[in-house]
Amino acid sequence: xxxxxxxxxxxxxxxxxxxxxxxxxxxxxxxxxxxxxxxxxxxxxxxxxxxxxxxxxxxxxxxxxxxxxxxxxxxxxxxxxxxxxxxxxxxxxxxxxxxxxxxxxxxxxxxxxxxxxxxxxxxxxxxxxxxxxxxxxxxxxxxxxxxxxxxxxxxxxxxxxxxxxxxxxxxxxxxxxxxxxxxxxxxxxxxxxxxxxxxxxxxxxxxxxxxxxxxxxxxxxxxxxxxxxxxxxxxxxxxxxxxxxxxxxxxxxxxxxxxxxxxxxxxxxxxxxxxxxxxxxxxxxxxxxxxxxxxxxxxxxxxxxxxxxxxxxxxxxxxxxxxxxxxxxxxxxxxxxxxxxxxxxxxxxxxxxxxxxxxxxxxxxxxxxxxxxxxxxxxxxxxxxxxxxxxxxxxxxxxxxxxxxxxxxxxxxxxxxxxxxxxxxxxxxxxxxxxxxxxxxxxxxxxxxxxxxxxxxxxxxxxxxxxxxxxxxxxxxxxxxxxxxxxxxxxxxxxxxxxxxxxxxxxxxxxxxxxxxxxxxxxxxxxxxxxxxxxxxxxxxxxxxxxxxxxxxxxxxxxxxxxxxxxxxxx
Numbered sequence: 001x002x003x004x005x006x007x008x009x010x011x012x013x014x015x016x017x018x019x020x021x022x023x024x025x026x027x028x029x030x031x032x033x034x035x036x037x038x039x040x041x042x043x044x045x046x047x048x049x050x051x052x053x054x055x056x057x058x059x060x061x062x063x064x065x066x067x068x069x070x071x072x073x074x075x076x077x078x079x080x081x082x083x084x085x086x087x088x089x090x091x092x093x094x095x096x097x098x099x100x101x102x103x104x105x106x107x108x109x110x111x112x113x114x115x116x117x118x119x120x121x122x123x124x125x126x127x128x129x130x131x132x133x134x135x136x137x138x139x140x141x142x143x144x145x146x147x148x149x150x151x152x153x154x155x156x157x158x159x160x161x162x163x164x165x166x167x168x169x170x171x172x173x174x175x176x177x178x179x180x181x182x183x184x185x186x187x188x189x190x191x192x193x194x195x196x197x198x199x200x201x202x203x204x205x206x207x208x209x210x211x212x213x214x215x216x217x218x219x220x221x222x223x224x225x226x227x228x229x230x231x232x233x234x235x236x237x238x239x240x241x242x243x244x245x246x247x248x249x250x251x252x253x254x255x256x257x258x259x260x261x262x263x264x265x266x267x268x269x270x271x272x273x274x275x276x277x278x279x280x281x282x283x284x285x286x287x288x289x290x291x292x293x294x295x296x297x298x299x300x301x302x303x304x305x306x307x308x309x310x311x312x313x314x315x316x317x318x319x320x321x322x323x324x325x326x327x328x329x330x331x332x333x334x335x336x337x338x339x340x341x342x343x344x345x346x347x348x349x350x351x352x353x354x355x356x357x358x359x360x361x362x363x364x365x366x367x368x369x370x371x372x373x374x375x376x377x378x379x380x381x382x383x384x385x386x387x388x389x390x391x392x393x394x395x396x397x398x399x400x401x402x403x404x405x406x407x408x409x410x411x412x413x414x415x416x417x418x419x420x421x422x423x424x425x426x427x428x429x430x431x432x433x434x435x436x437x438x439x440x441x442x443x444x445x446x447x448x449x450x451x452x453x454x455x456x457x458x459x460x461x462x463x464x465x466x467x468x469x470x471x472x473x474x475x476x477x478x479x480x481x482x483x484x485x486x487x488x489x490x491x492x493x494x495x496x497x498x499x500x501x502x503x504x505x506x507x508x509x510x511x512x513x514x515x516x517x518x519x520x521x522x523x524x525x526x527x528x529x530x531x532x533x534x535x536x537x538x539x540x541x542x543x544x545x546x547x548x549x550x551x552x553x554x555x556x557x558x559x560x561x562x563x564x565x566x567x568x569x570x571x
Contacts, residue, residue, distance in 0.1 A: 019097070019142055019194045023069050026081035027098040031060025034095035035102065035170040041085075048078050062099065066116045067143045088172040095171040096187045099139055102132040102170060109136065118144075129156070131163045131170070147195065148203040155206050158184040185212060192216050198260060214264050221261045222275050228254050229282050240293035247286025247306045254279060258313065273315040280314035284323055291330070297343040300334045338390055341383050345376040349394060352376075356401060363443045366405035370450045373398050377454070386455060396456045403451065403468060406444045410472065410526050413440040434479075441481045444472055471526040 027034055031044045044060065051058040052075050063071055085091050101110065105124055113121040122140055125133040134157040141150035157163050164180045172178055188209060191200055197217035204210045228250055235246035258279065265272040287306035291299050307330055311323035338346040352372045359365045377395050384391045413436060448469055456465060476483045 021094070021097045021190060021194060022139070022142060025094050025098045026084040027094055028062060028064075028068070029071060029073065029077060029081035030085075031062050033062070033101045034091075034098050035100050041082075045078060045082055048073060049075065052078070061114050064114070064143075067118065088178055091172050092168060092178045092183070093186060093190070095167070096183070096190065097139065097142070100132050100135050100167075100170060102166075103130060106132050106136065113140070131157070131166045134163065135167065147200055151200065151203045152205075154184070154187060155204075155209070158187070159206075184209065188212060189216070198263075201264070218261065218264055218271070221257050221264070222271070224257050225254050225261075225275055225279055228257075229279060232282055232286060235286075236289065240290045240295075240299075243286045243293070244290040244302060244306075247283050247290065250279070250286065251283050251306060251309050267315050277314050277316045277319040280310040280323065281319055283313075284310035284326060287330075288326065297340055300330060300337060304330055304334065338380075338394075339384065342380045342390075345380050346394070348376045349373050349398070353398075353401065361405045361408035363406055363409050363440070363447050366402035367443075367447050367450060369398065370402050370447070370454070374454075381455070392455060392457045395454050396460050399451050399454045399456055399465065400460065402447065403465065406447050406472070407468060407526050409440055410444050410475070413437045438479050438481055441472070441476050441479060445476055445481060445483055448472060468526050475526065 022028070027036075030041050030048075032041050048058050052073065058073060059065075059071070065071075084094065099110070101107065105128065109121040109124040112118070112124070118140060122137060125137050125140075127133075134153045137153045138150050138157070141147070141153065157167075161180065164183060168178050168180055168183075188200075192213065197213060201210065201213050201217065204213060232246040232250040235242040258276065261272060261275070267273070267276075283306050287303040287310070290306075291303035294303075296302070304327070307323065307327045311320070311327050314320050314323055352369060356365060356369045377391070377398065380388075380391050380394070451465070473483050475481075
């Protein structure tokens with residue numbers, strides 16, 4: 001059995017993750033230092049061509065396979081390396097990431113480095129600060145992913161213009177037309193292309209360098225968020241589930257990116273505020289669209305998760321105000337939501353209310369509403385109890401809507417009896433309509449008896465329902481409509497409760513698909529119509545007596561006499 005050295009395996013793994021600009025540096029491929037004479041470079045090139053023609057491999061001391069990935073040289077690779085060093089600016093670029101030898105100490109240090117003793121080589125370079133010691137420490141640090149050390153040495157090197165000029169002169173000589181002021185940014189840009197900016201930025205002390213790197217880091221982050229927002233917007237109009245999923249994906253997918261952006265920019269930065277607001281408002285809209293279209297019992301809670309997150313990330317005042325408004329509105333809706341266990345009953349009741357609100361204000365439709373909702377209300381009552389606030393509120397709302405129809409039709413029937421005492425035709429018409437009034441009152445009382453069986457909030461029952469019930473009862477008694485068994489069933493009164501309001505889901509800043517009841521409860525009362533009814537009673541008596549004496553003619557005459565007596569009384 002063959003045993004494998006664990007250290008060698010680790011070395012292979014480390015070699016695989018080194019910077020490409022180090023592994024495939026043309027100076028390394030040609031086996032030279034950045035300031036090696038041109039003749040040495042050409043000699044190595046010719047040697048490689050000769051070896052490769054006969055199929056032999058070739059290596060140099062600067063291959064450093066113990067630190068970097070081994071080189072598999074080919075004629076094409078060698079030719080490409082030579083071409084990359086044809087221009088002074090390219091020579092200088094690759095020199096930023098390779099070794100230079102300018103002092104006797106460098107010779108000693110490289111002997112240790114080539115022998116695999118990197119720490120000893122670095123100790124030598126640390127003894128005296130020179131151009132070559134700083135540059136060689138930068139390359140050694142990058143080979144080991146020690147970005148802190150590499151950037152520290154780089155800041156020292158590029159802050160010293162004497163070192164920079166020496167560097168350029170050693171690599172390309174004079175007249176190379178290389179901008180020394182651009183070298184540090186060239187170095188930083190190359191690092192950023194191969195290394196995550198977040199790994200570099202914490203180790204930069206130079207404020208100008210930090211700003212330069214931040215700009216490179218910020219733009220990709222903003223682009224990432226922008227693209228995520230654009231994807232979320234594509235879900236608009238595709239249904240509630242699509243909007244919910246889009247909002248959740250947008251929220252989760254941008255969290256880390258936004259956190260990175262926050263580490264680079266203060267919240268007061270305009271660039272940060274713009275992208276944060278854009279992100280937050282799209283997440284907010286996803287929640288709004290989902291809630292307004294969803295049928296799920298927990299739709300409000302799912303939407304609230306998106307809404308609260310959006311509120312937490314927006315930075316601008318206008319965006320904050322909009323988020324606050326929607327969160328507050330949704331919270332009110334949640335507070336007024338039915339308990340989960342009666343969600344199906346609540347939906348059924350609201351569907352009946354929806355249909356009811358589309359119909360004319362007639363007592364028959366009020367009776368239908370009462371009868372159709374009563375089973376659902378009884379189910380809610382069994383689950384929640386008689387004193388439950390939600391149960392009393394929804395039951396009161398049903399009664400309030402039904403009562404509004406009773407009031408409307410009774411008052412309409414009474415308004416038909418405005419009699420002109422000088423018009424015999426109007427008087428006769430009033431006599432003929434008396435049966436209609438009586439019929440309306442009978443239907444109204446039947447509806448009232450049904451409403452008596454419904455539980456109501458104490459305030460509504462005492463101030464609205466009972467007052468209108470009493471007025472209706474008096475009207476019925478005046479016209480001879482039976483009100484037997486008139487004692488309403490009572491429930492335990494509740495104190496200081498509000499009149500019922502709609503439970504429809506209002507939602508600002510967007511179109512709401514839920515209905516808003518047009519009948520919130522009675523806003524008017526049954527008109528007693530006492531004088532008109534007295535006239536009807538007198539004419540009715542005349543009608544009966546005259547009919548008994550003189551038939552049809554006597555009946556008409558008796559009715560006219562009755563109205564004449566009423567006219568005198570009213571005068």
